[in-house]
């Protein structure tokens with residue numbers, strides 16, 4: 001059994017005079033958990049070959065900021081037997097001699113187990129509600145080596161899960177967070193990131209393509225905020241809230257060039273990427289998703305746009321060595337993804 005120091009808060013149901021064993025967790029800082037949940041979502045969408053760096057970044061960043069995850073526990077017997085001892089919202093700690101036993105998930109091998117941990121109450125309650133406690137992920141990672149039969153942790157085992165066997169935990173404890181570029185097939189509207197980028201026009205008042213999709217998903221409040229921005233010049237970027245798009249905090253609107261074949265097109269397109277990244281950084285974002293700016297209605301050839309976009313992002317990262325930014329290039333069409341694949345093969 002795994003025991004640990006923890007503050008526990010149980011709910012007491014006065015109508016039945018029972019300790020329900022469901023704990024309400026007051027999360028002091030959910031920011032890092034949200035970042036982790038987003039990184040896991042995007043990673044799972046990337047399929048088997050997706051690199052886990054964004055998830056590692058989120059874990060390490062969370063650990064460095066004392067991120068508390070949720071760990072399901074067995075409701076202590078003393079509370080089950082003596083529910084009158086439990087007052088609503090009473091807090092216990094292990095100093096009160098309250099035994100705390102983590103729940104287990106069976107491993108592939110007999111007698112061995114993983115410990116499930118969760119990034120939110122919703123994730124925990126997907127199957128059946130359980131008593132639970134908040135625990136520092138850093139402390140959990142260190143403690144795992146004391147438990148001989150424990151193979152590691154599974155984050156959010158009922159949903160999009162990440163299995164962390166001991167070897168991976170070792171790697172994470174040594175891992176230095178670094179920016180990461182990801183190529184994904186899909187729409188920016190569905191990405192779970194701090195900021196999604198909109199390929200807008202100079203009016204910023206909506207349009208077709210990705211602009212239309214973003215405005216439809218965000219709802220009319222977005223248009224209201226855009227009306228206050230006085231438009232945007234080509235190559236520049238402006239930021240708004242994300243409104244009904246729950247999975248992002250901000251929308252960064254940038255205006256790509258209409259393709260003309262002039263060398264200035266590439267400069268303006270590169271500005272869109274670097275100005276968007278600057279705005280993201282200024283607003284505390286650590287993940288951003290780009291569509292293929294100018295590659296639709298503005299008819300920038302895909303191969304050329306892929307090169308300009310990737311090079312401008314790489315230059316920006318080189319100019320910000322201290323920053324950790326998870327960057328997603330969202331390819332709506334297969335042709336966009338193959339333009340990047342071809343480019344990466346060419347430049348190695």
Ligand code: AR6
Nearest residue numbers: 187199201207208209210211213292294295296297298332
């Ligand atoms: N999600 C992600 N990407 C998309 C989506 C979507 N829902 N729909 C299209 N794309 P475009 P532009 C891809 O035309 O060329 C608007 O009317 C698409 O496959 O949206 O910069 C604005 O208001 C393409 O590769 O943007 C402007 O007037 C890429 O997004 C004008 O279009 C960009 O196509 C801007 O043109």
